[in-house]
């Protein structure tokens with residue numbers, strides 16, 4: 175496996191890692207709805223890509239195709255130069271390589287925080303319990319919830335639960351992390367604590383695809399902003415370029431709506 179680039183990511187121009195996630199001419203329909211239209215997107219190792227766009231433009235669907243929660247009709251998706259596996263053990267391994275954090279935290283309610291972060295390690299990665307626990311505790315410390323390890327998810331705030339969900343994904347040593355509106359279900363005062371964890375991950379060199387309405391995060395952490403509308407990538411650019419000089423009318427219109435309210 176090739177090494178993560180040593181350049182620390184702090185937003186701005188993309189790091190020059192090799193292509194890690196490649197979508198080549200991807201099309202998908204939901205019935206008559208052409209939800210992904212000729213999507214070409216390459217995400218390099220160590221790169222942070224923020225995906226924005228109006229509701230219904232296909233952002234979640236795009237994320238979900240990358241770890242094959244959704245199938246595609248035509249085109250190719252590869253991760254680390256390997257095509258997405260269709261099923262079986264290979265697919266389980268792929269899912270572990272692609273960490274996913276959703277708007278809803280999806281923690282197991284009847285397991286403790288610690289058990290939530292150990293589970294994938296012992297079941298999918300076949301890590302022994304002691305090693306899994308040690309790693310889980312270290313990750314919980316890293317996201318700032320080490321003191322909550324023995325609690326159940328319902329005993330935590332939304333922001334804490336989302337940080338546990340991030341730790342759980344990280345426990346699988348993913349090659350890439352996908353975030354689909356990870357802060358949109360949170361009360362305002364909890365948004366920053368989650369964004370800070372994500373900022374730190376980005377600085378540590380994690381490859382990330384982030385669907386978010388948090389434009390501050392996009393500006394400071396993203397190497398590239400991808401703007402989607404109606405199932406298409408309309409525009410992609412470095413954050414400064416995109417926010418200061420959007421080229422397309424769709425992006426101008428979208429930005430004027432979200433930035434002035």
Ligand SMILES: Nc1ncnc2c1ncn2[C@@H]1O[C@H](COP(=O)(O)OP(=O)(O)OP(=O)(O)O)[C@@H](O)[C@H]1O
Pocket residue numbers: 204207209227228229230231232233234235236
């Ligand atoms: N399982 C499904 N079956 C049928 N249509 C779907 C399904 N999932 C999504 N869609 C439709 O596909 C389109 C894109 O949905 P998607 O959730 O990817 O958009 P989005 O950009 O993530 O929107 P939002 O910002 O509201 O989360 C929408 O019109 C949606 O209604």
Ligand SMILES: [Mg+2]
Pocket residue numbers: 233234235354
């Ligand atoms: Mg969505």
